[in-house]
Amino acid sequence: MDVWGDCLTIEKWQHFVAETLESGNSTPVFNINPNDTREFDAIFLGGGAAGRFGAAYLRALGGRVLILDRWPFLGGSCPHQACVPHHLFSDCAAQLMLERTFSGKLWFQNLNDKIVSIKDIVELFRTGRTGPHAVMNFQSKEQLGLEFVLNAEFEIIDAHTVQVGDRKFHVKNLVLALGAKPFVPDIPGATLKGVFTSQTLVENLDFEPGNTIVVIGGGKSAIEYGCFFNATGRRTIVVARNQVMPMLKDAESRAYAILMMEEQGMEFFENAEVMEIQGDAQGKVRSVSIKTSDGIIDIDTDFVFMGLGEQANSEIIAQKLGLETSDKGFIKVNRHMQTSVPHVYAVGDVTGPPMEMFKARKEGVCAAKNIMGQASEYKTADYPDFMHTHYEACWLGLSEEEARQRYANVKIMKLPPDNPNGLDVGLPAGDRMMLYLMAKPRMSGFQKLILDGDTRKILGATHIGYGAKDGFQYLNYLVKKGLTIDDLADMDELFISPSYFIQLCRLRAGDPHFNDM
Amino acid sequence: MDVWGDCLTIEKWQHFVAETLESGNSTPVFNINPNDTREFDAIFLGGGAAGRFGAAYLRALGGRVLILDRWPFLGGSCPHQACVPHHLFSDCAAQLMLERTFSGKLWFQNLNDKIVSIKDIVELFRTGRTGPHAVMNFQSKEQLGLEFVLNAEFEIIDAHTVQVGDRKFHVKNLVLALGAKPFVPDIPGATLKGVFTSQTLVENLDFEPGNTIVVIGGGKSAIEYGCFFNATGRRTIVVARNQVMPMLKDAESRAYAILMMEEQGMEFFENAEVMEIQGDAQGKVRSVSIKTSDGIIDIDTDFVFMGLGEQANSEIIAQKLGLETSDKGFIKVNRHMQTSVPHVYAVGDVTGPPMEMFKARKEGVCAAKNIMGQASEYKTADYPDFMHTHYEACWLGLSEEEARQRYANVKIMKLPPDNPNGLDVGLPAGDRMMLYLMAKPRMSGFQKLILDGDTRKILGATHIGYGAKDGFQYLNYLVKKGLTIDDLADMDELFISPSYFIQLCRLRAGDPHFNDM
Incomplete structure (x- = not known):
């Protein structure tokens, strides 16, 4: 043709x-x-x-x-098979978390204990x-x-x-x-029917998974798909060889992200390993054996997801x-x-x-x-990053811990602020977060800007919420060019902006020795 | 105390x-x-x-x-009384539009012809x-x-x-x-019970509005609240003295925004005026008389919203x-x-x-x-802007029309592309847009970057969708500093990014005489 x-x-x-x-x-x-x-x-x-x-x-x-x-x-x-289905599934996860949180309230239907079809979404x-x-x-x-x-x-x-x-x-x-x-490891049972990667899930799924899903891996793909499975109403067990979500290095931001997943019912085994996937007589997954620090655990399931890199x-x-x-x-x-x-x-x-x-x-x-004869070099460096949980998690530059190792005078601006009520306070807010803000403020996100108090430069930023992903692209470019608290304070925010960095900086920028916020 | x-x-x-x-x-x-x-x-x-x-x-x-x-x-x-309730109502509008679009499909409840309580949301x-x-x-x-x-x-x-x-x-x-x-004009009936501004709505609403709502005004507040009323399932009639949404100057972007509102059932009278609000014996709103180019129309309603500025x-x-x-x-x-x-x-x-x-x-x-003795001047100029419809609409810099008046060699990059199928094509996509992308692509947004082909600088940008508001703050700062197609092409996008500006620029940036996209 x-x-x-x-x-x-x-x-x-x-x-x-x-x-x-x-x-x-x-x-x-x-x-x-x-x-x-x-x-x-x-x-x-x-x-x-x-x-x-x-x-x-x-x-x-x-x-x-x-x-x-x-x-x-x-x-x-x-x-x-990759970014687009991942984003579709993550959108469903965000949407389902909202509907479950408000189940039976306002106009929301009652989704309590209801399981949503994965197969229908894959077919869509x-x-x-x-x-x-x-x-x-x-x-x-x-x-x-x-x-x-x-x-x-x-x-x-x-x-x-x-x-x-x-x-x-x-x-x-x-x-x-x-x-x-996607990489498929050489685990006994890895080729049974019912074992999926992100690729085979969208190509091959031809049955409705049962009520329990085991996810192997702790990285982006494992967490992103795991949160989706969880949001459909299934017990979701994540088995990570090391840490869960290790790429989000800022400890406080990572802790918030994991806490929110746990509150949605996600179960995590860190420093654990899948030993074997057992099949039934038809060659379909029946159960999974997991080696944990407390010994070996068997989980009955018909669906195993491998999120182990590429x-x-x-x-x-x-x-x-x-x-x-x-x-x-x-x-x-x-x-x-x-x-x-x-x-x-x-x-x-x-x-x-x-x-x-x-x-x-x-x-x-x-x-x-x-x-074409234009000598050119490329190597990734200092790039912004993101992943989905039920939320969008974005980060750039240094974590607070990395910043404190390298700089003597690190300053932090964050929401919600440190306070005796922890997360149960009504800020931040932003698009897609307003219902949480009103009724379930601990779910309305976490954000943090990391600064050098001496040079006044931005060292890093994290955002767990919605609507900041696009901004992190441009913000990262600015941070690499030496963006300061004063530059941010001088910008025009579109309020309610998902990230509060401009306004938090403006509250402090007048002070030559500004404090945390 | x-x-x-x-x-x-x-x-x-x-x-x-x-x-x-x-x-x-x-x-x-x-x-x-x-x-x-x-x-x-x-x-x-x-x-x-x-x-x-x-x-x-x-x-x-x-x-x-x-x-x-x-x-x-x-x-x-x-x-x-202002930004926060507005954002809550706009979040509800976006959420309800999604639920209505997918009514009865996947896990979505059937919302067809169902009216959602405004009073419950106000009370929340x-x-x-x-x-x-x-x-x-x-x-x-x-x-x-x-x-x-x-x-x-x-x-x-x-x-x-x-x-x-x-x-x-x-x-x-x-x-x-x-x-x-909020400004309340001197219209006969403006003080009847059932006439609200954004302020009195959240303070005074004590009844459930009926099935028809008249919104007076065509600007931000009128449209933002009007879309919310519409999304609750009510007939919503917007009466604007001049144009609807005049602040979004890019004609094509504005047309998309208005088309999407019309497809949700919003009704617009432009160049029209509310003559009188009629009350019943209890002093409650009963109907509204509107002077249109086709004569005077009477609308039965118990709820009138004034969105006429401050x-x-x-x-x-x-x-x-x-x-x-x-x-x-x-x-x-x-x-x-x-x-x-x-x-x-x-x-x-x-x-x-x-x-x-x-x-x-x-x-x-x-x-x-x-x-404090630091001589300082301030006057707003070249700021980014946004408003909600059922979507987030963001814009900065010049519209295409303004750019063509001032520059000889304007280039446009946009999604969806001009093509014989119009809007019914599957891009752009982004967070919160994936279900539309899959099943109702015409609803998945519109975006446009306006460039000067000679200096290669960005002149303006618009985005109707979700998730770009935060980015427009930073992007506007960069555009004012002279951001070019080459700068954008060199950034690191977080894919799927709600705005496609970085990647569209990269596809063209190699060409000293780049074309539209």
Whole structure:
């Protein structure tokens, strides 16, 4: 199928993607300009975050670029199996927590002891995901003018040749943007029916999970999906080899996040390990054995979720090209995104953590620049971060503990303030938090700004609540440029702003030796 | 009652405020340091946004300051009658729109044709508002060390003397931070029972409104409260003398916001006027006569909401001190916040629009600086703005139309993209938007970045959705400093970020002559 020159509407793309996924039709879609006689400066293998952004940037720089992807859409695993379903599930978790908190009050229905269907939500996602797929195909083709082959099984012949069907593409550079997939550990029973990762959950779930769910892992994916399962009304047991939520380093913020999860009924085993998943005669999960500091515990369940990080989609190709990989299988690259083989670059999740959108996209851009002769280096540093519990948790810069190790005169501004009533006080507030503020103030969030009292600079910030995620992107950029309490005090807040940083700073900024707040 | 030296917990304050409001007890609460023999540098009359922030700043600068407030709490009308109830009602509107959209689907209850109690939500607010009040009293006393008299009827003797009961306070400067209250026009029937402003709604509502509500006004308050009434399931008719939502100048963004309201069933009369509110024999609202371009229409209703802006709480004091006021009654000040009378300043809503939190607080700070000898000027300019519909609408900088008038090479980046399917496509997405994205994509928001293709600078931005309000504060600060497409492309986005500005810019930034997106 050749689509160059046809303007495919978003609607047409949506039908095409839906049908192709449904039918398993393996006909590639070629969108290649027959009138452009230039050799490709690069082929991006994989059109996900790293590949699509890298290709767009390379074309913007004036180069010629081709994307090959095995899926019938561009955008990669994010809209298909990763960020988008995660956000849908986290939205459901937030919504369900609210409905459960107000169950039977005001206009809210009674959800007490009611279990909500996970399968229905997964099926909604499977139907709905073709919408974003279609937009990205439209944007890539009509707005960005990208050339691509979708729904394509490709074979790498060598570092300058890739084959799709009977068509061979010669190219100056290869960029491997192959992505990653959830890691499944070698636990007995890991392949039983009823064991899921974030990927297989949305692809394979075909039964309604029972009342108990075991989540393996303590990191982002484990907690994000665990909170969703919990919010559906199921007993949810999180088994973490070490700590839960270790990435949120500010101890007080982390404690608030965990306390709120516990108050929703989440159960945590830290420093624990799943020994075995037992199956029944039909090969379905029946129970899980967990080794805890108090001995081995058996939990009856038909649903186990593995949230244990990612492994690279690199094996065959790395071997074929003779690329150096890390002991975990990630493709090694230098700061120019070059692999150990000349003219072969790698970008995105396939090069290893952090498995974040900005990192994948910026690595794609970095490779594009280098290929086009603009010497460029990239390495993640000082980036903002977030994850979902039932809330959005955001953080940037240093934790209070890290700040106190490095600075002599650390100042803290936070809400709620330290006080004898702890969390049961009516601030902070913000959009999506107002019902909690009025009736259940301990649930209305926690936020903290960490400052250096000497230079007056912001050192770090955390926010557990809603509506600050977007702001943390811009705030982080400002903090890296040396933002001070005085700069913040001078901004114009949009009140009630989810983060209270501007106003808290303004209350103190007049003082050359300002105190905590 | 004298509380200096007692540490009052937030809990104690909450009980005190609740009891005082309930009982109408008029005993003032004195929190004045008996050991400080200095004369007050200033008395702030009114401890709302302007007064409390001004006083805190003045004290931070080393001055001595006293706040007098007639209410038993600091913080002013915002937490008591204005921003906080508005945010509660807007949160309910967003929540109810979601529940109605998914009525009977997934776990959602069937809300079709069901009317939700406004009175219950108002009562929840009346109980809950003492929480924020208590935090602000605690913060002001224990953290900021402010001196104040609450629950105080005060009399101004002259520009240097104020009296509370039998105590006279001598002071170098007076700062009038008296606030404003909703304007009620002189329409026949405006004093009938059933006619409310944002203020009287939360104070006086004692019946459940019927099925039809008439909202007078087309500005922020009218639309914000109107969307809430609509979301409760009532027919809601907005009567605007001119345009609806004129402050959102970007035509395309405004059209999206209005379309979404119309799809929720809101009815708008623009260029229309309420002629008369008719009452029944008991003095309750019975119907409203509206003059439209098609003639006069009568609407049966028992509930009319006036959302027509604010008038200053200035009359008596302005007269007493002989202050110059505007024809609308706002106290005239220069850029130092000085009134026409020496040593008398005015700050906040009492000086006129914009009635925004940052403006009130920064005027308070400006007065404090000048009083303490730090020459300071303040005038609002280039501030970000927002309002609620069922969504959060944010904007900053120029609209597309304004930009095209001033710049020759305007570029636009937006979501959803222009395309033959209009809004029925699956992007943007973001927190709180995921269910819409999956099942009702036209409801998942609209956003737009306006750029100068020559200098590459951001000229403006708009966002109709959720979760971008906090970010617009920081983004506006950056835009005023000359933020470019290249700066944005270099930031680290927290994906799925409610605003897509970083990633849209990155897709284009490589091109010296980038196109629309």
